[in-house]
Amino acid sequence: MTRPLLYLPRAFPTSEGRVNGYELLGPDDTGRDTEVRAIALSGPSKVDTAVMDRFPKLEIVAKFGVGYDSIDVAAAQARGVAVTNTPDVLTEEVADLAVGLLIATSRQLPQADSYLRAGHWTTKPYPLTHSLRGRRIGILGLGRIGLAIAERLTAMKLEVAYATRTPRDVPYAYHPDALSLAQACDALVVIVPGGAATEGLVSAKVLDALGPDGILVNVARGSVVDETALIAALASGRLGAAGLDVFEHEPQMPQALIELPNTVLLPHVGSATEVTRRMMGDRVLDNLDAWFRGDRVPDQVA
Numbered sequence: 001m002t003r004p005l006l007y008l009p010r011a012f013p014t015s016e017g018r019v020n021g022y023e024l025l026g027p028d029d030t031g032r033d034t035e036v037r038a039i040a041l042s043g044p045s046k047v048d049t050a051v052m053d054r055f056p057k058l059e060i061v062a063k064f065g066v067g068y069d070s071i072d073v074a075a076a077q078a079r080g081v082a083v084t085n086t087p088d089v090l091t092e093e094v095a096d097l098a099v100g101l102l103i104a105t106s107r108q109l110p111q112a113d114s115y116l117r118a119g120h121w122t123t124k125p126y127p128l129t130h131s132l133r134g135r136r137i138g139i140l141g142l143g144r145i146g147l148a149i150a151e152r153l154t155a156m157k158l159e160v161a162y163a164t165r166t167p168r169d170v171p172y173a174y175h176p177d178a179l180s181l182a183q184a185c186d187a188l189v190v191i192v193p194g195g196a197a198t199e200g201l202v203s204a205k206v207l208d209a210l211g212p213d214g215i216l217v218n219v220a221r222g223s224v225v226d227e228t229a230l231i232a233a234l235a236s237g238r239l240g241a242a243g244l245d246v247f248e249h250e251p252q253m254p255q256a257l258i259e260l261p262n263t264v265l266l267p268h269v270g271s272a273t274e275v276t277r278r279m280m281g282d283r284v285l286d287n288l289d290a291w292f293r294g295d296r297v298p299d300q301v302a
């Protein structure tokens with residue numbers, strides 16, 4: 001039996017042998033586009049109409065990651081192309097990172113580390129930082145990862161509130177939008193999907209509502225936060241600090257953000273551990289294998 005041709009623009013980890021059922025086409029291979037039946041997509045690559053036009057026999061786009069805003073889902077649906085993602089297997093890992101980033105930002109862990117390495121400790125102790133104690137933490141998006149973050153914050157004895165479009169049956173205070181949540185909280189953790197529906201949800205107004213002692217943590221997508229407004233708010237002191245794992249034009253970074261001392265900046269590493277990335281890779285293959293066997297596809301989102 002011929003193996004389906006899988007376009008793999010960028011490799012990702014899987015368990016040994018998981019891709020053996022496929023013939024692989026790399027980004028530099030040419031001449032076989034019309035035979036491609038599947039795309040396995042990771043990183044910042046996009047699948048839009050131009051990409052789908054290139055592969056006329058395309059049946060399925062399998063995303064390595066839970067967020068699939070880099071795929072034009074409506075265009076895929078219009079052509080009968082299936083779309084899958086990799087939920088659940090990364091939930092706890094990303095929640096760990098989000099809470100770590102919140103603590104690192106409020107307690108200035110990277111700045112304190114740099115202070116010690118630069119030899120300043122011998123001259124004077126590191127300045128006092130902001131406490132999370134007694135703070136109310138707002139979570140924008142209480143899905144799989146948002147809920148895992150809430151559970152961790154509750155265990156840390158912090159009060160949690162949240163905003164989603166639909167209220168959930170959870171023991172946390174509900175707010176119908178980002179502004180009302182920010183007004184009620186001292187720190188905001190953003191973990192909604194990217195895409196047009198959430199673009200700029202964290203606006204200048206939302207940042208101002210958090211205030212000079214407020215903290216923004218974004219582990220969702222750069223598009224959700226108005227980055228220009230964020231830089232202005234941090235530079236003027238209208239917002240206290242920000243911990244960011246995602247950026248509007250990543251991996252390109254605005255120099256202004258890099259130069260701000262009240263930021264902790266990570267290179268989109270929310271799920272980036274060996275074990276979790278391998279589970280995500282296996283989940284991509286679970287979806288592709290099910291599709292080509294004709295079985296129910298576990299994570300089909302369109």
Ligand code: NDP
Nearest residue numbers: 067141142143144145164165166192193194219220270271
């Ligand atoms: P889920 O689909 O489980 O949760 C999404 C949540 O966002 C839901 O509670 C949903 O509630 C809420 N939501 C969606 N749209 C809006 C809106 N317009 N306003 C307010 N709330 C909204 O997804 P996951 O928790 O699994 O993942 C969330 C996102 O995290 C991913 O889509 C991805 O972009 C990002 N992510 C980032 C990673 C990183 O490395 N930094 C790693 C993994 C994920 P409702 O529908 O009721 O509004």
